[in-house]
Amino acid sequence: MPVALSPALRSALAERIRYYHELGIYDFYRRETHTPEAGESAPAAIEDVNPISTQPELREQMPARKSAAVATAIDENIFEVLTPKPEHNASNPAAALKLIREDLGDCTRCKLHKQGRKQIVFGVGNPCADLMFVGEGPGADEDAQGEPFVGRAGQLLNNMIKAMGLRREDVYIANVVKCRPPGNRTPERDECDTCSPFLMRQIAVIKPKIVVALGAVAAKNLLAMSASMAELRGRFYDFMPAGARSSDPEWPGAKLAVTYHPAFLLRDPRQKGEAWKDLQMVMKFLGLKPQQKPE
Numbered sequence: 001m002p003v004a005l006s007p008a009l010r011s012a013l014a015e016r017i018r019y020y021h022e023l024g025i026y027d028f029y030r031r032e033t034h035t036p037e038a039g040e041s042a043p044a045a046i047e048d049v050n051p052i053s054t055q056p057e058l059r060e061q062m063p064a065r066k067s068a069a070v071a072t073a074i075d076e077n078i079f080e081v082l083t084p085k086p087e088h089n090a091s092n093p094a095a096a097l098k099l100i101r102e103d104l105g106d107c108t109r110c111k112l113h114k115q116g117r118k119q120i121v122f123g124v125g126n127p128c129a130d131l132m133f134v135g136e137g138p139g140a141d142e143d144a145q146g147e148p149f150v151g152r153a154g155q156l157l158n159n160m161i162k163a164m165g166l167r168r169e170d171v172y173i174a175n176v177v178k179c180r181p182p183g184n185r186t187p188e189r190d191e192c193d194t195c196s197p198f199l200m201r202q203i204a205v206i207k208p209k210i211v212v213a214l215g216a217v218a219a220k221n222l223l224a225m226s227a228s229m230a231e232l233r234g235r236f237y238d239f240m241p242a243g244a245r246s247s248d249p250e251w252p253g254a255k256l257a258v259t260y261h262p263a264f265l266l267r268d269p270r271q272k273g274e275a276w277k278d279l280q281m282v283m284k285f286l287g288l289k290p291q292q293k294p295e
């Protein structure tokens with residue numbers, strides 16, 4: 001039976017949804033609720049009828065918003081707040097990517113914005129690419145030029161792409177985080193969690209046939225699983241970015257393959273043969289004929 005929400009609760013929910021939109025999160029799922037069995041008492045939290053004043057999460061993360069929501073208590077229409085993602089009305093993938101970039105803005109959503117980044121490195125390439133490469137995060141060269149994979153590791157990635165019989169402009173290249181972690185450290189969990197919804201939206205717009213995760217950080221974030229590179233490599237995973245419609249008649253999702261990050265291959269060139277095996281698996285799926293083994 002539908003439950004009428006109080007104006008204060010509606011306002012607080014609307015505010016919460018706007019907060020998630022600012023984070024780039026547009027999709028919400030209903031978690032299954034536990035129905036108490038006969039004789040089982042309801043959890044104490046159910047008796048808590050004022051979520052605004054009792055949830056520590058709201059208190060800690062949204063102090064200004066919380067107080068605004070409590071003070072105004074307007075009878076808001078939550079369904080008007082539950083707007084689709086901006087890119088949903090775009091006429092083509094290029095326009096949709098532009099809208100996602102605009103939504104990202106001069107992003108300050110995670111702490112990487114104040115740790116020395118020069119600019120946001122959004123992504124580059126063909127908006128309709130069949131093949132997409134996802135790395136970890138920008139390095140110094142990428143931060144300076146505003147484009148992913150332009151340094152020495154980028155040169156090696158270019159060679160790998162060429163060896164597959166493709167050009168860099170045929171594929172799309174992006175990273176899990178869009179701002180350079182200081183000292184090229186590994187991006188932290190909260191930074192990946194905050195930034196990756198935008199990557200998911202990019203993937204959902206591009207609709208590639210294959211996503212290649214470059215390195216363990218990209219693989220673990222895209223697959224939401226923790227395993228060694230040895231366990232992750234050598235097979236395809238079915239991949240549907242969070243928030244994309246699994247019933248989309250135009251796109252059944254991508255295959256995801258994992259290979260070594262080019263920066264790792266520069267440090268340990270003996271693994272290039274293994275990476276080449278991964279790329280050959282991808283080429284076979286895409287029907288590509290290899291030109292040459294990458295140097």
Ligand code: SF4
Nearest residue numbers: 107110113178179195
């Ligand atoms: S890494 Fe991503 S979430 Fe963090 S500030 Fe940069 S663009 Fe925003």
